[in-house]
Amino acid sequence: MPLILFSAKSERWSIYESPLRAALQEVGLGDATLVTEAAPEDVDYIVYAPNSGLDDFTPYTRLKAVLNLWAGVEDVVGNETLTVPLARMVDAGLEEGMVEWVTGHVLRHHLGMDTHILGQDGIWRAEAPPLARDRAVTVLGMGELGASCAKALAALRFRVSGWSRSPKEVDGVTCHSGTEGLDAALSGAEIVVLLLPDTPATRNVMNARTLALPAKGAVIINPGRGPLIDDDALLAALDAGQIGHATLDVFRQEPLPPEHPFWAHPGVTVTPHIASETRPISASRVIAENIRRGEAGEPFLHLVDRKAGY
Amino acid sequence: MPLILFSAKSERWSIYESPLRAALQEVGLGDATLVTEAAPEDVDYIVYAPNSGLDDFTPYTRLKAVLNLWAGVEDVVGNETLTVPLARMVDAGLEEGMVEWVTGHVLRHHLGMDTHILGQDGIWRAEAPPLARDRAVTVLGMGELGASCAKALAALRFRVSGWSRSPKEVDGVTCHSGTEGLDAALSGAEIVVLLLPDTPATRNVMNARTLALPAKGAVIINPGRGPLIDDDALLAALDAGQIGHATLDVFRQEPLPPEHPFWAHPGVTVTPHIASETRPISASRVIAENIRRGEAGEPFLHLVDRKAGY
Numbered sequence: 001m002p003l004i005l006f007s008a009k010s011e012r013w014s015i016y017e018s019p020l021r022a023a024l025q026e027v028g029l030g031d032a033t034l035v036t037e038a039a040p041e042d043v044d045y046i047v048y049a050p051n052s053g054l055d056d057f058t059p060y061t062r063l064k065a066v067l068n069l070w071a072g073v074e075d076v077v078g079n080e081t082l083t084v085p086l087a088r089m090v091d092a093g094l095e096e097g098m099v100e101w102v103t104g105h106v107l108r109h110h111l112g113m114d115t116h117i118l119g120q121d122g123i124w125r126a127e128a129p130p131l132a133r134d135r136a137v138t139v140l141g142m143g144e145l146g147a148s149c150a151k152a153l154a155a156l157r158f159r160v161s162g163w164s165r166s167p168k169e170v171d172g173v174t175c176h177s178g179t180e181g182l183d184a185a186l187s188g189a190e191i192v193v194l195l196l197p198d199t200p201a202t203r204n205v206m207n208a209r210t211l212a213l214p215a216k217g218a219v220i221i222n223p224g225r226g227p228l229i230d231d232d233a234l235l236a237a238l239d240a241g242q243i244g245h246a247t248l249d250v251f252r253q254e255p256l257p258p259e260h261p262f263w264a265h266p267g268v269t270v271t272p273h274i275a276s277e278t279r280p281i282s283a284s285r286v287i288a289e290n291i292r293r294g295e296a297g298e299p300f301l302h303l304v305d306r307k308a309g310y
Numbered sequence: 311m312p313l314i315l316f317s318a319k320s321e322r323w324s325i326y327e328s329p330l331r332a333a334l335q336e337v338g339l340g341d342a343t344l345v346t347e348a349a350p351e352d353v354d355y356i357v358y359a360p361n362s363g364l365d366d367f368t369p370y371t372r373l374k375a376v377l378n379l380w381a382g383v384e385d386v387v388g389n390e391t392l393t394v395p396l397a398r399m400v401d402a403g404l405e406e407g408m409v410e411w412v413t414g415h416v417l418r419h420h421l422g423m424d425t426h427i428l429g430q431d432g433i434w435r436a437e438a439p440p441l442a443r444d445r446a447v448t449v450l451g452m453g454e455l456g457a458s459c460a461k462a463l464a465a466l467r468f469r470v471s472g473w474s475r476s477p478k479e480v481d482g483v484t485c486h487s488g489t490e491g492l493d494a495a496l497s498g499a500e501i502v503v504l505l506l507p508d509t510p511a512t513r514n515v516m517n518a519r520t521l522a523l524p525a526k527g528a529v530i531i532n533p534g535r536g537p538l539i540d541d542d543a544l545l546a547a548l549d550a551g552q553i554g555h556a557t558l559d560v561f562r563q564e565p566l567p568p569e570h571p572f573w574a575h576p577g578v579t580v581t582p583h584i585a586s587e588t589r590p591i592s593a594s595r596v597i598a599e600n601i602r603r604g605e606a607g608e609p610f611l612h613l614v615d616r617k618a619g620y
Contacts, residue, residue, distance in 0.1 A: 122573045124566065152465075255434035
């Protein structure tokens with residue numbers, strides 16, 4: 001039976017121990033050893049949070065795979081001591097939560113809800129928004145999360161465009177790709193959703209030049225990764241009115257420091273990295289299934305493409 | 311060629327004249343006479359807003375049908391001088407707008423957005439909501455609008471229950487009906503959406519007794535009709551914490567007077583009857599199609615059941 005090291009902060013262990021043991025039992029690995037400390041040379045699998053403090057995998061000589069607890073792998077993918085397969089978390093709960101958060105905030109901005117939520121002043125402002133079919137929404141990133149969000153928005157009849165590094169086809173979505181496709185995807189967009197991975201190629205994808213492409217007053221929604229946005233360029237575009245609002249869930253530094261200008265800017269809504277949280281029960285099942293596969297000699301699911309960086 | 315009387319306030323005429331003429335042209339009735347004043351005995355059809363001032367249909371001796379500009383017919387359905395067919399507005403734009411507003415506000419409450427929209431204070435409150443699959447939403451009213459909203463919510467994986475006077479079947483929705491079914495539909499609901507017509511049987515459907523049935527802290531969303539709610543009972547339930555929030559788009563008196571306690575109550579969001587606005591282009595097509603049918607001897611669409619009151 002394999003030895004599984006859970007390497008994450010202690011508060012994660014208290015959340016994950018019980019669902020992980022249950023999930024291992026479900027796949028016939030109830031006798032596996034699941035611990036938070038072990039001699040490196042005895043460890044078969046590491047369930048891993050990149051902020052756990054473990055960053056030298058060299059002593060883990062019999063390691064078969066590292067199973068990331070989160071979808072984002074940017075803090076581990078470049079680790080040269082990691083030579084065994086690395087799997088991302090692809091959690092149905094995480095994807096569903098993201099679709100709900102993105103759909104909710106797109107509808108919030110589409111409907112102009114804040115006018116009412118913040119303006120309960122007795123004034124009857126009866127202006128109906130256009131229909132979704134007349135609203136242009138662009139999703140940057142057509143991976144699992146981006147494509148699912150784009151499809152949910154298209155089902156609500158939004159006019160959805162998508163962009164990805166390599167060409168993709170998604171039902172109901174006008175798909176662009178490559179460097180030249182980015183400008184086409186952004187031009188005229190009224191709501192832009194960022195769901196790209198954090199790689200050297202995507203850093204500052206929203207910068208002074210690209211922030212000028214959407215329709216005047218457009219909304220930026222970022223549930224992806226903080227470094228996708230050049231923060232200073234965004235603040236300038238907000239102050240100039242080119243961008244009407246930004247709803248941001250991820251930041252270069254988290255928690256976002258209280259003195260950061262995003263908190264005080266009336267055109268910015270900060271949410272505390274809640275767009276998509278891995279849910280312990282479903283995530284534990286994904287990890288247990290990958291360990292079962294490793295033990296059975298079957299291919300791992302959700303492997304990271306180390307060259308692409310995600 | 312028929313004579314069509316447009317009977318609504320003058321600001322409506324300025325909005326509707328051009329799309330109505332275009333829609334009549336589209337169905338081959340470009341030569342029809344469309345006017346805002348005519349001798350009653352010459353009128354074939356009335357395009358009608360219940361607040362137009364016309365409330366005696368007796369002199370309209372050759373009238374073939376009354377085509378309501380709005381979905382709500384409560385102010386005309388009991389008019390005993392109206393003996394010809396009465397058609398409601400069933401506008402695709404109206405239905406789409408309603409689905410967007412309902413889906414948006416259900417997601418707003420599901421995600422707890424107001425905490426962030428109203429609380430940009432530098433405090434990182436990282437609490438993720440449950441998934442939609444674990445959120446019980448009940449829609450009262452399974453007519454065109456209610457069923458469309460229920461289906462859109464079910465597509466986002468909410469656990470949706472519906473209630474209607476007579477039994478209905480809607481894909482993905484647990485349907486209840488009849489007097490006894492109402493309590494079952496409301497019991498334990500976390501978000502309740504009111505999309506019933508305004509009839510003697512539905513008035514005050516949300517009262518002190520029924521407001522106690524949903525889960526503690528439940529949200530009431532009313533884009534239907536103002537009289538569906540006993541306002542005093544709702545305020546009491548909000549003050550007691552039994553109802554956590556109410557987002558209300560319709561009221562017994564509109565515009566809602568500035569001194570009404572709903573404006574100032576922190577647990578109430580007032581929106582100015584914008585959940586569903588008839589869009590002139592699509593609504594004009596619905597009216598023109600019904601006139602074409604009347605002229606061709608075909609059955610009218612969207613006829614009101616005068617006994618049921620809608």
